[in-house]
Amino acid sequence: MNRNTRGAAKILDRFFARVAKPSPEQVDSSRRQVWQRLTSKLAGGQIEIAPLVDRRVDVRASLRPLMVRIAIAGAIVAAGAVVVVKSPVAIVNRAIAENLEGTLYRVADGESHVVGAGEKIEGGSLIRSDGGHGALVALEDGSRLEMRSESELSLERADNGIRIRLSKGGVIVNAAKPASAPLYVQTKDISAAVVGSVSVVNAEEQGSRVAVIQGEVRVQQGSTEKKLRPGEQVATNPAMEPVPMVREVAWSREAESHVALLQLLQQVQNITRPTDTPKWEVVSVRPCQGPTGGARGGGGGGGVGSSPGRLRATCMPLMFYLEIAYVRMAEPQFKPQWNVPISGGPSWIHSDPYTIEAKAEGLPSAQMLEGPMFQALLEDRFKLKIHRETRDAPVYFLTVAPGGPKLEAVVNCVPFDSQQALVRREARRRGEALPRNCGALRIGRKAGGIMWDFDGATVTDFALNLHLDRPVFDKTGITGVFRFHLEFSLDSMTANFLPGADNGRAWQESTGGILPIDDPGAGPPLRTAIQEQLGLKLEPTRGPANYLIIDGVDRPIEN
Amino acid sequence: MSTVTVLDSLRDRSLQDFGQIFEQHYDLVYRTAYSITRQAEDAEDVAQSIFLRLLRQESAPDLTKNPRGYFYRAAVNASLKMIRQRDRCILTGESEQVEAAKEIENSSDEEMDQLLWKAIAELNEGAAQILILRYVHAYSLADIAKLLGTSRSAIAVNLFRSRARLKKLIRASQGEQL
Numbered sequence: 001m002n003r004n005t006r007g008a009a010k011i012l013d014r015f016f017a018r019v020a021k022p023s024p025e026q027v028d029s030s031r032r033q034v035w036q037r038l039t040s041k042l043a044g045g046q047i048e049i050a051p052l053v054d055r056r057v058d059v060r061a062s063l064r065p066l067m068v069r070i071a072i073a074g075a076i077v078a079a080g081a082v083v084v085v086k087s088p089v090a091i092v093n094r095a096i097a098e099n100l101e102g103t104l105y106r107v108a109d110g111e112s113h114v115v116g117a118g119e120k121i122e123g124g125s126l127i128r129s130d131g132g133h134g135a136l137v138a139l140e141d142g143s144r145l146e147m148r149s150e151s152e153l154s155l156e157r158a159d160n161g162i163r164i165r166l167s168k169g170g171v172i173v174n175a176a177k178p179a180s181a182p183l184y185v186q187t188k189d190i191s192a193a194v195v196g197s198v199s200v201v202n203a204e205e206q207g208s209r210v211a212v213i214q215g216e217v218r219v220q221q222g223s224t225e226k227k228l229r230p231g232e233q234v235a236t237n238p239a240m241e242p243v244p245m246v247r248e249v250a251w252s253r254e255a256e257s258h259v260a261l262l263q264l265l266q267q268v269q270n271i272t273r274p275t276d277t278p279k280w281e282v283v284s285v286r287p288c289q290g291p292t293g294g295a296r297g298g299g300g301g302g303g304v305g306s307s308p309g310r311l312r313a314t315c316m317p318l319m320f321y322l323e324i325a326y327v328r329m330a331e332p333q334f335k336p337q338w339n340v341p342i343s344g345g346p347s348w349i350h351s352d353p354y355t356i357e358a359k360a361e362g363l364p365s366a367q368m369l370e371g372p373m374f375q376a377l378l379e380d381r382f383k384l385k386i387h388r389e390t391r392d393a394p395v396y397f398l399t400v401a402p403g404g405p406k407l408e409a410v411v412n413c414v415p416f417d418s419q420q421a422l423v424r425r426e427a428r429r430r431g432e433a434l435p436r437n438c439g440a441l442r443i444g445r446k447a448g449g450i451m452w453d454f455d456g457a458t459v460t461d462f463a464l465n466l467h468l469d470r471p472v473f474d475k476t477g478i479t480g481v482f483r484f485h486l487e488f489s490l491d492s493m494t495a496n497f498l499p500g501a502d503n504g505r506a507w508q509e510s511t512g513g514i515l516p517i518d519d520p521g522a523g524p525p526l527r528t529a530i531q532e533q534l535g536l537k538l539e540p541t542r543g544p545a546n547y548l549i550i551d552g553v554d555r556p557i558e559n
Numbered sequence: 560m561s562t563v564t565v566l567d568s569l570r571d572r573s574l575q576d577f578g579q580i581f582e583q584h585y586d587l588v589y590r591t592a593y594s595i596t597r598q599a600e601d602a603e604d605v606a607q608s609i610f611l612r613l614l615r616q617e618s619a620p621d622l623t624k625n626p627r628g629y630f631y632r633a634a635v636n637a638s639l640k641m642i643r644q645r646d647r648c649i650l651t652g653e654s655e656q657v658e659a660a661k662e663i664e665n666s667s668d669e670e671m672d673q674l675l676w677k678a679i680a681e682l683n684e685g686a687a688q689i690l691i692l693r694y695v696h697a698y699s700l701a702d703i704a705k706l707l708g709t710s711r712s713a714i715a716v717n718l719f720r721s722r723a724r725l726k727k728l729i730r731a732s733q734g735e736q737l
Contacts, residue, residue, distance in 0.1 A: 012729060019594045035585075
């Protein structure tokens with residue numbers, strides 16, 4: 001931000017500070033006068049009013065914009081397209097029959113009427129699927145229902161959302177929009193809150209069964225509520241045998257993808273290490289009395305480093321060491337996957353610093369020392385129990401923004417490669433001359449915000465190094481090596497962006513004070529900066545994300 | 560005659576409903592209109608027109624969900640409309656903004672205020688509402704998001720863009736190269 005920009009910002013701030021505010025007396029006086037004018041107009045018959053209570057629930061009035069949209073949608077459907085009507089009004093119990101391989105009927109007054117593809121279905125109507133693979137029905141909020149053959153349901157309004165009343169058969173509900181209105185599936189004995197999930201609900205004579213493919217579903221049976229996660233199911237009648245998920249979704253036209261997704265989301269992996277992982281000869285672990293180090297890479301007085309046969313981890317909390325041992329150094333390609341969240345464990349693992357020094361048997365590589373061997377050390381001395389898990393979680397997809405990417409290609413240096421970085425480090429120790437490595441990541445402060453420079457990286461590396469509130473996956477398809485330069489302000493998305501504990505508090509304090517949060521004057525939020533400065537876009541969505549789960553950990557016994 | 564007396568004497572259920580709504584939201588409407596129009600008479604006109612429209616059923620808002628949001632939006636929009644009508648010199652494009660800005664080079668605070676209010680009036684309604692809530696009424700981003708029914712990040716992005724636009728205009732008004 002240059003001097004002119006700062007000047008403009010000050011003028012703008014002064015302008016807002018000058019904004020006039022009425023005194024309480026002015027407000028009171030005005031209120032009295034306006035009220036008198038309104039009531040005198042009423043008394044003089046100049047205004048005719050109708051009860052506001054009626055107006056609040058004037059469904060016909062609220063429906064008018066919707067009717068126009070439906071009319072337009074109808075015209076498009078007639079032209080051969082399939083349209084899902086999205087209405088801005090709070091009338092949520094409408095749906096569109098989307099794809100009919102069997103026959104879909106609307107049942108009214110004891111008679112069945114065939115519903116054609118693209119035809120709208122009014123809320124409250126009882127609909128029945130018959131034959132074939134059933135029917136696909138799209139709700140106005142974007143959710144989709146796949147009805148099994150010979151199923152019956154109706155849609156109705158409920159608690160600001162939609163209730164699907166399933167009276168018979170089965171339905172797969174794809175309600176993968178966490179921000180949308182509540183969506184419930186009701187059977188004769190349960191109510192399942194299914195927003196943000198893909199789930200199967202069956203209503204049978206014996207009782208009901210709910211199974212989850214993706215997301216989380218809350219099932220209410222009487223006063224009991226149960227949360228289900230992917231792969232889990234619940235039946236309301238003990239006589240109902242559990243049904244394998246493969247069989248549960250076998251009738252679906254998307255059965256294969258449902259099963260594949262489920263298998264992916266159910267992965268729980270124990271931490272494994274090479275069988276030939278060398279042992280430690282001597283290990284020393286002690287609490288650190290000094291200030292916690294500020295930087296991830298070892299600068300600022302803390303960090304992890306190795307020399308031939310030796311490991312030194314200086315004055316950082318256990319969480320920092322977990323990131324090094326299980327994330328950064330765990331992958332064979334040594335890619336910096338900062339966006340593998342680590343969850344669980346007590347609060348001290350984030351705050352209490354420890355210094356660890358260890359001498360290995362033989363001369364293992366730096367990657368072995370700081371990866372598998374460091375893992376073994378932490379599991380032994382901190383009684384750490386940890387596993388990997390793939391969960392359906394909020395993630396960001398990094399895509400190309402409208403207008404295309406604005407990336408600066410890099411050609412005059414060796415591309416960033418973390419594995420090579422280790423090799424280069426050891427080569428430098430041997431005194432070998434090396435070409436410039438342009439994979440440096442620099443973070444600085446600029447005008448109340450952050451300046452972030454990642455020079456010579458792929459888009460995938462860029463995505464992996466964005467330490468945001470959820471994992472980031474590169475979906476751009478862009479190849480090549482680029483310079484990524486960003487200037488942005490801190491916000492909730494970047495609460496853990498800066499290196500070190502508490503979003504780099506020590507670093508912030510040592511470099512000019514704590515940076516403001518949510519201050520538009522300090523630059524655009526990161527999401528905007530990525531779009532405007534790089535031509536890329538972060539799209540919030542859900543997907544399979546890797547997690548490390550801490551099952552148990554103890555403070556270490558001092559030497 | 561106080562509001563309560565009027566309501567009691569009329570004993571009209573629908574008017575009582577209206578009276579309650581009027582009492583609850585008049586302050587917000589008037590203060591918002593005053594901060595934008597900067598004139599008591601104009602603010603009063605804005606407030607009266609909003610409640611009159613409600614009485615006449617010219618608007619049919621759903622007041623059961625977010626009445627404050629509705630009245631705030633109505634106040635901002637009506638006030639900005641009044642500003643636009645007050646001065647027919649509407650800034651419609653980038654080049655016109657620059658021309659208009661250069662005309663008031665070395666402007667005083669009053670002139671700068673006029674310029675910026677005109678620019679705010681030309682922002683889209685949502686952007687103007689957010690800008691005024693944040694910087695005039697000092698609402699937090701979270702409160703604005705709640706009031707307007709959107710996300711905090713969307714509010715932050717919107718604010719940043721609006722500020723950038725206004726700052727550009729300020730720089731232009733000071734004769735600097737855009």
